[in-house]
Amino acid sequence: MKELLYIETSPRKTRSASIEVAGAFIDEVTRIHPACHVTTLNPWTMQLPELSQDMLDAKYAGINGVPLSDAQQTAWDEVRRVAAPFHAADHIVLAMPLWNFGIPYKLKHLIDVVSHKDVLFRFDASGLSGMLPTRRATVVCARGLDYPLGKDGSAHALDFQLPYIETWLRFIGVREVRSVVVEKTLMGPEVDADARAEARRRAVELAEGL
Numbered sequence: 001m002k003e004l005l006y007i008e009t010s011p012r013k014t015r016s017a018s019i020e021v022a023g024a025f026i027d028e029v030t031r032i033h034p035a036c037h038v039t040t041l042n043p044w045t046m047q048l049p050e051l052s053q054d055m056l057d058a059k060y061a062g063i064n065g066v067p068l069s070d071a072q073q074t075a076w077d078e079v080r081r082v083a084a085p086f087h088a089a090d091h092i093v094l095a096m097p098l099w100n101f102g103i104p105y106k107l108k109h110l111i112d113v114v115s116h117k118d119v120l121f122r123f124d125a126s127g128l129s130g131m132l133p134t135r136r137a138t139v140v141c142a143r144g145l146d147y148p149l150g151k152d153g154s155a156h157a158l159d160f161q162l163p164y165i166e167t168w169l170r171f172i173g174v175r176e177v178r179s180v181v182v183e184k185t186l187m188g189p190e191v192d193a194d195a196r197a198e199a200r201r202r203a204v205e206l207a208e209g210l
Contacts, residue, residue, distance in 0.1 A: 001033045001210060005089035005134075006040045009096040009107040010142070017142035017182045017196055022095035024200040025138060025180070028207035029091075039085050043106035048113055049078045059116050083114040091210070092137040092174065094165060098144070102160040111168060120172040130173025137169045138206055139179045140199070144186035178206055 006026060010016035030036050049055065058072035058079075068076060086092070096103055114120055121130050141162050166177045182199035185192045 001029065001036050001090045003088050003090045004029060004036055004038045005085050005092045006038055007092065007094045007096075007107070007110070008040060008042045009044075009094070009104050011044050011104075012097070016095075016097065017185050017192075017199070018095035018097055018140045020196055021142070021180055021182055021199040021203050022093055022140045025093060025140070025203035025207045028204045029210060032207065032210070039088070041085060041110070043104075043110040046082075046110070048082065048106075048109055049075070051112060055079065063117055079113060079116060079119055082110070083119050086114060086120060086132055086134070086172070089132075089134050092134055092169070093140070094137065094169075095140040095142075096161065096165070097142045098159075098161045101158050103164060115168070115172065128171070130171055132173030134174050136176045136178070136210070137174045138203075139165055139169070139177060140203065141165075141179060141181045142185060143181065143183045146183050180206065 004026065006022065008019060008022070010018050013019065026038060030038065052075060054069075054071045055075040055078070058068050058076040061068050061072060062076070096107055099105075102108075117123060118131075120132065121128060123129070139162065143161070162179055162181065166179070169177050180199050180203045182195050184195050
């Protein structure tokens, strides 16, 4: 592995379960692959462009085959700049907490900036296809409570975190998405510590299998 893209989405830093577990995964990957280069994207500190009229007009101009104005081209160049690390990655690691049954709004902002036709996906009369060459991604999800699978094997009705991210990653071209879930972090220090330890063990195990 040469290029690993790490997307860190919790503002809790040293107290974050998702960052802790993702760190264990990345440490093991770089131990096994010492030449691996890690690029970190943190939507809390990135200069993410707003989805302006020029950006959206550029999007639809591209869909309709219309030349872009100078302002539209500038806005679209920003989209491609933010999306470039996704195309360079051999593996994507995404660490995130569960917020209000879903993902942090800063992560959604990043996703909305880069998820456009001819940037991360394409479509024509034959259908949709993702553009990333990335074969695998590892998702680390942290939750304060327990969100088990239902009897039918589907995600719990309150979990819009992992199903959304898995769908999005596959949509943009990732072929295999694996996940590590650390739950019950609000159930007391002992439960939290045990959950983190088990999640770190699982993360290391996944890294060893790359």
